[in-house]
Structure formats: C-alpha cells, structure tokens
Amino acid sequence: MKLIESESGGGGGREAELTKPKVKVKQKLHQAIDLLYSHGLASFDDYTRFVLHCARANDFIQAKRLQSHMELNLFQPKDSFIHNQLLHLYAKFGKLSDAQNVFDSMTKRDVYSWNDLLSAYAKMGMVENLHVVFDQMPYCDSVSYNTLIACFASNGHSGKALKVLVRMQEDGFQPTQYSHVNALQACSQLLDLRHGKQIH
Secondary structure, three states: OOOOOOOOOOOOHHHHHHOOOHHHHHHHHHHHHHHHHHHOOOOHHHHHHHHHHHHHOOOHHHHHHHHHHHHHOOOOOOOOHHHHHHHHHHHHOOOHHHHHHHHHHOOOOOHHHHHHHHHHHHHOOOHHHHHHHHHHOOOOOHHHHHHHHHHHHHOOOHHHHHHHHHHHHHOOOOOOHHHHHHHHHHHHHHHHHHHHHHHO
C-alpha cells in the first residue's frame, strides 16, 4: 500500500520549508488513513509507518482511527513498538482513557509501555493511581522513578517524592539530573512548610 509521500521542494528554499503549515501534513494523514479503511487489513510495516506518521504529526485523532482499524481487522502486532507509539502519543496529550485502553489490549509489554502509562497518569496529576501502577510494574528504570518523583513533587507530596528518591538508590538506580531537580523542588516545599508552621 502506498503511504504518505514526503513533500519535495519546488522552490522557496529553506524559508518555505519552515513555514509549511502543519495542517497540510495532518490533512494528508487523514486522507491516507481514509484510504487504509478502503483497503482492509494492512501489513505490519504499513501500520508501523502509519503510527510513526501520527506520532511525528502529533495527531492523536488519526492515531485513534488507526488503532480502531487494527482492532476492526483483528491485527495483533508482533512486538510492542506500534502500541508503545500510540501509548506515548495518548500520554503526551493527557488522553488517559485511550492510553489505558491500549495498554490493557497489549499482549506484549515492556518497560516503555509501563513508563508511557505512568506518564499518562502523571500528566493528569493522579498521584494515587500513579503509585498503584508503579507498584504493579514487573520491571522499571530511572525514567519510571523520575516520573514518580516529578509527579509527587509537583502535586504537593514532597515527602513521598524524597522517599521514592531513596528507594530509587536502594534499588540500584543512579539518580539523574532530573531526579535531583525534582528532589530539590520537594526539599524546597518541605522547608517552606516548616517555615510556615514556625510563623504560625
């Protein structure tokens, strides 16, 4: 199946390339997925290309249409890549129910799948749910811990953020610069709280 072709310049140079409206890209993507629906089941490679186009265009609407087409045709990816791209896109735009739906339908999950689900809950500031998901993870990495620390710190749970930082080190993960920035934010909040109590 012929997919979206990249546009080649016909003049105007670099400035014209930089000012091309994104709406045109999304329009072509919409038309390409319309064409997909008229052809039925696509190949793994075609679905992969389509999901990458959706991700690059930040178009979660067409991503949902693509997901629906895969489900309609009972397509099951041979690995987690396609679903992870969908998960990441939904999480990026705070589409929690869509992200959870994809995650629940996955037969193969990896640490990226879990991290994207964590990100979706963090985006919505759903601290307790985030912690539940984290505790269910069969494996994690520094991104998992950093997502938890950042969410706790930015939602007023400074003590929990610092406890996760300690747990991160106990579990053998080296804190990153991102870990330290969020930990400092948590420390600052705790100091402000203590100062506030002293004033009262």
